[in-house]
Amino acid sequence: MIKKIVFATNNLNKIKEIQAITPSNIEWISLAEAAIFEELPETRETIEANSLQKGERAFELADLPCMSEDTGLEVEALHNEPGVRSARYAGDLSTSEENIDKLLGALHEIKNRKARFKTVISFCTKERIIQFEGILNGEIAQDRRGSNGFGYDSVFIPEGQMKTFAEMNLEEKNQMSHRKRAFVKFLSYLKLNQHDSSK
Ligand code: ITT
Numbered sequence: 001m002i003k004k005i006v007f008a009t010n011n012l013n014k015i016k017e018i019q020a021i022t023p024s025n026i027e028w029i030s031l032a033e034a035a036i037f038e039e040l041p042e043t044r045e046t047i048e049a050n051s052l053q054k055g056e057r058a059f060e061l062a063d064l065p066c067m068s069e070d071t072g073l074e075v076e077a078l079h080n081e082p083g084v085r086s087a088r089y090a091g092d093l094s095t096s097e098e099n100i101d102k103l104l105g106a107l108h109e110i111k112n113r114k115a116r117f118k119t120v121i122s123f124c125t126k127e128r129i130i131q132f133e134g135i136l137n138g139e140i141a142q143d144r145r146g147s148n149g150f151g152y153d154s155v156f157i158p159e160g161q162m163k164t165f166a167e168m169n170l171e172e173k174n175q176m177s178h179r180k181r182a183f184v185k186f187l188s189y190l191k192l193n194q195h196d197s198s199k
Contacts, residue, residue: 003027003190005123006034008058008068013150018179018183022175026190034062047072047084048120048131055122065125066187071153071178075140076114078106086152096151100144103155114141115156117178121186134182138191149173 006029017030022028033035038061040054042077047070055068074080082103090098107113121133137159144154146166153165158176161192165173172181 004029006031006036006058006062006064006066008036008040008054008066009169010039011150012068014179016058017170017174017177017179020170021180021183023187025108027195029062029064029167032057034058034064038062040068041080041082042087045084047118048133051120051131052129053138055124065123067121067123069119069121069179069182071117073103073156074116075103075113077110081106100152100155103140103152104143107140113141115140117152117156119178119182121182123186123189132182132185132189134178134180134185136176136178136181 003025006025007018008031009015010031015030019028029077030041032041034056040057042050042054044050044053050072051068052072055066058066068082072083073092075084080115082099083096085106086099114137116135116137117143121132121134123130123132133154137158138161141155141157141164144166145164145169147164148169156165157163158165161176163172165177
């Protein structure tokens with residue numbers, strides 16, 4: 001049975017990454033296809049709460065099972081900043097380039113480059129709301145490298161790797177990414193709970 005799920009995101013890069021690892025029994029409905037044109041709120045103080053806020057609002061509007069996700073980059077030497085503020089690190093309307101400039105500036109001459117990406121997926125149905133976390137440890141490069149991917153990919157080197165995410169192709173990133181880790185948990189939940197709201 002094909003399960004139709006709204007993927008509550010406006011980030012086309014996230015859709016591309018998830019599409020590449022989606023089994024054929026899941027059909028994604030975009031926000032536009034679900035006739036959701038308002039910007040989903042992201043005003044909470046944690047990644048978990050923001051993920052939930054987006055998912056709950058989408059579910060209210062779509063009345064179909066909704067999957068949302070929120071991701072943040074937590075840098076040890078910066079007390080886990082930018083974290084939940086990753087998209088707005090350099091200001092409310094900041095671009096990824098400006099966010100990376102600020103990050104590299106904040107880490108200037110700092111030896112500890114340890115960081116992690118954290119993704120929290122929220123799945124909202126009429127029966128329940130459930131969350132799945134994916135974490136990937138790594139470090140922040142001295143400078144940008146590579147041109148694939150999006151966001152902070154050009155400065156993030158996953159643990160045990162030489163390349164930044166932006167030097168990897170989609171398949172390589174998807175083998176290890178925080179998003180993939182959370183999504184795999186979500187898929188096994190769906191497999192075990194196939195009856196869970198087809199609405
Ligand atoms: P939605 O809320 O519509 O899903 P968004 O782009 O606002 O899309 P997030 O709030 O989850 O997504 O993203 C927070 C920031 O982290 C933002 O600057 C992203 O570019 C960045 N980011 C998210 N996932 C990333 C990844 O896999 N690699 C690099 N940067 C990422």
